[in-house]
Amino acid sequence: MKHLGTGIGWRPEIADAVERMPGIDWVEAVAENLCPGHLPDSLLRLRERGVTVVPHGVSLGLGGADRPDETRLAALAERAQLLGSPLVTEHIAFVRAGGPLTASQPLEAGHLLPVPRTRDALDVLCENVRIAQDALPVPLAVENIAALISWPGEEMTEGQFLYELVERTGVRLLIDVANLHTNHVNRGEDPAKALDELPVEAIAYVHVAGGFERDGVWHDSHAHPVPEPVLAILSDLAARVSPPGVLLERDENFPAPEELERELAAIRERVRTKAPVSGESATVTAPDAGATEPVPDPVTPDPARQRLALAQTAFLSALVAGTPAPEGFDRARLAVQSRTLTGKRADVVAKVAPELPEILGATYRPEFFAYAQARPMSGGYRRDAMDFAERLLLAGQPEDAEARGALTRWWLERSGPAPLDARPVTRWLRAARFALRRG
Numbered sequence: 471m472k473h474l475g476t477g478i479g480w481r482p483e484i485a486d487a488v489e490r491m492p493g494i495d496w497v498e499a500v501a502e503n504l505c506p507g508h509l510p511d512s513l514l515r516l517r518e519r520g521v522t523v524v525p526h527g528v529s530l531g532l533g534g535a536d537r538p539d540e541t542r543l544a545a546l547a548e549r550a551q552l553l554g555s556p557l558v559t560e561h562i563a564f565v566r567a568g569g570p571l572t573a574s575q576p577l578e579a580g581h582l583l584p585v586p587r588t589r590d591a592l593d594v595l596c597e598n599v600r601i602a603q604d605a606l607p608v609p610l611a612v613e614n615i616a617a618l619i620s621w622p623g624e625e626m627t628e629g630q631f632l633y634e635l636v637e638r639t640g641v642r643l644l645i646d647v648a649n650l651h652t653n654h655v656n657r658g659e660d661p662a663k664a665l666d667e668l669p670v671e672a673i674a675y676v677h678v679a680g681g682f683e684r685d686g687v688w689h690d691s692h693a694h695p696v697p698e699p700v701l702a703i704l705s706d707l708a709a710r711v712s713p714p715g716v717l718l719e720r721d722e723n724f725p726a727p728e729e730l731e732r733e734l735a736a737i738r739e740r741v742r743t744k745a746p747v748s749g750e751s752a753t754v755t756a757p758d759a760g761a762t763e764p765v766p767d768p769v770t771p772d773p774a775r776q777r778l779a780l781a782q783t784a785f786l787s788a789l790v791a792g793t794p795a796p797e798g799f800d801r802a803r804l805a806v807q808s809r810t811l812t813g814k815r816a817d818v819v820a821k822v823a824p825e826l827p828e829i830l831g832a833t834y835r836p837e838f839f840a841y842a843q844a845r846p847m848s849g850g851y852r853r854d855a856m857d858f859a860e861r862l863l864l865a866g867q868p869e870d871a872e873a874r875g876a877l878t879r880w881w882l883e884r885s886g887p888a889p890l891d892a893r894p895v896t897r898w899l900r901a902a903r904f905a906l907r908r909g
Contacts, residue, residue, distance in 0.1 A: 472556040474522060474675055474715025476738055478730065481720070485512035487727035493734070496522035498717055501549050501558070502529055509552070517553065525549040527560040532598045532612065533585035534564035535571055535779035543605040550608050557609045557674055559644045560602070562595065562635075567786040571779035577786050578847040580815050586621035586781065587631045590774045599639045611642035611674035616652035616681075616690035618807045621785075622798025628659060629667020636672045643668070646677035647703040648690060648719075654699075655688035656803075661703045665710060675715030678704055678737055687806055693722035696733055701740050708741045716741055790846040812842045815854065823855035829876045830868060837862065856884060 475495030480488055488494060489512055497516060504513075504525065513523055527546050530538055550558045563582035568574045585591045603610050612635075614628060626634070632643060645668070650661040678701075680694035696718070707713065716737055720730065787793040789808045795801045816838040820827045827834040841858050859881045868874050 472522070472714065474524075474556075474717075476734060476741075477522075477524075477675075477715060477717040478734065479526075479717060479719045479721070480513065480516075480523070481724075482510065482512075484720070484724050484727070484730070485510065487730065488512070489515060491727065491731055491734070493738075494521065496524065496715060496717070498524045498526045498559075498719075501525035501527045501546055504549050506548055506552050513553075522556065523553045524555050525553060525558050527558065528582065529565055530560045530602065531563065531565040532560055532602060533562050533591065533595050534566060534598075535594060535775045535782055536566075536569065538598050538601050538605075540605070543602060547606050550606065555608060557611055557642065558606055559611045559613060559674070561613045561615050562632075563615045564782055564786075567779065567783040569779075571776055572783045574783055575846070576848050577783065577790060578849065579786055579790065579811060580818065580847055580851065581811050582615045583782075583786065583789075584615060584617040584619070584621065586778075587624040587626040587628065588621075589625060590778050592626070592631060592634060593774050594778050596635060596638045599635070599641050603639070603641065609642055609674070611644045613644035613646055613677065614649050616646070616649040616656075616688075618656050618687060618810065619800055619803040620657045627664070627667060628653070629664045632668045636669045641672075642674040643672045644675055644677060645670075645673050645707065645713075646679070647707060648677060648679040648681060648696070648700045650703050651697075651700045652681065652688045652690045655683065655686075662706060665703075665707055670707070670711040673707075673711060673713050675717060676704065676707065676713045677717055677719055679719040687803075689810070691722065692719050695725075695729075696736070701736060704737065705740045705743075713741065787846075790842075792843060812839055815842055815847060815851075818851045819855045819858065822851045823859075825880050826855060826859065826877075829873055829880065830862075831873075833868065837867070856881065 476493060477496035477498060478484075478488055478491070478494060480497040480499045488497060497513075499513060504510075517523055525546065527542075530542050530546065532538060546558055546560075549555075561582050562585060564579070564585055565582060566576065566578050569576040585595065599610065599612065614632065635641060636643065647661070650659075650664055653659045653664075654661050678696055679690065679692045680696045680700070681688055681690045681692070682694050683689070704716070718730070718734055718737060724730075781796070784793070784796045785799070788795045788799070788804055789811055795804050816835055819838065820834070830837060838858060841861050845857060845861065847854050859877055862868065863874070863878060863881060866874075868877065
């Protein structure tokens with residue numbers, strides 16, 4: 471496994487600062503935000519300097535009931551080859567549910583959701599990981615995620631689940647110590663026990679990030695300084711094995727570059743002072759590397775996927791469509807998770823369509839929350855932005871004529887030349903389109 475060193479999550483907002491930071495050995499970029507034909511100049515300059523770039527996927531949904539989407543896998547493989555990356559990473563999570571396996575409406579979470587630690591879920595995950603490994607040109611590492619809630623009826627701890635995943639597939643691990651802290655606060659799980667149980671020799675690299683606590687719930691925000699408890703878990707991990715790489719994540723509320731550099735220095739110090747002295751190499755490999763490949767398990771029977779699909783669809787529907795909470799879940803925590811998902815959805819739509827909060831002003835968030843409660847996301851965020859605007863226009867909103875005109879123009883410019891279906895708004899929108907053209 472390649473020795474990566476100390477890195478930081480590359481984001482457009484801090485691209486210039488990252489280029490100037492001393493001691494940055496590598497960066498990680500969200501794979502879905504990279505366009506192969508138009509890579510950011512900053513990333514190209516970093517590559518030219520010899521800085522490693524690792525694509526980090528967020529939408530594959532390896533923990534979902536469906537087999538990995540071939541198009542998404544091909545896109546991830548393309549980015550790895552384009553960047554000359556030594557590996558790619560994804561998450562042990564599901565991000566969508568419904569569809570053919572449950573004969574129900576497809577639902578998108580817009581967020582990484584935890585998989586149940588059950589035999590069914592592990593069987594499906596192992597098969598999905600093997601499918602991804604076969605499709606990717608470089609090794610795959612998968613990340614443990616943060617969660618607000620626990621699944622009822624779980625059969626394994628997180629450490630046991632990850633250990634068996636590695637044993638059965640040979641996949642590498644991306645261990646997020648901030649997520650271990652999140653799960654400690656939110657689910658009562660002991661980070662030290664998790665480290666005791668998981669195969670630390672399979673670690674490809676480590677994530678470190680900040681968050682905040684509100685009403686007894688820890689939110690993995692990636693928008694706050696790294697707290698001491700997270701650094702303590704990093705120290706514990708570094709005392710067990712020398713991680714090939716450690717990376718600081720920050721996605722929002724970016725501080726001054728000097729503050730990021732101080733956090734990176736604290737991370738380096740924890741890894742350096744706690745490094746094991748028993749001779750472990752800093753360039754560790756996954757179990758059985760260089761030996762025979764793990765023997766693939768038989769293809770997961772469809773009933774296992776169907777059972778998992780039904781469970782995940784019921785869970786996600788309760789979060790985004792207002793259906794009753796499945797039996798055994800903490801309803802209060804489900805409500806917190808639901809609000810969190812809606813808030814994130816509103817924030818991302820505001821990023822991909824910044825004109826909407828500009829047009830709507832202070833009414834943007836309450837209007838979006840009202841829309842989201844009645845309209846689960848079934849496509850991407852750009853489609854969500856269009857649907858939100860259309861819903862407002864159907865309701866004759868916003869009340870201010872100037873704002874309504876601006877929203878109408880925004881929607882028409884992006885709706886394309888094809889007419890809408892036979893919904894009642896069709897004639898009005900067509901008339902508006904022609905009026906705008908004549909103007």
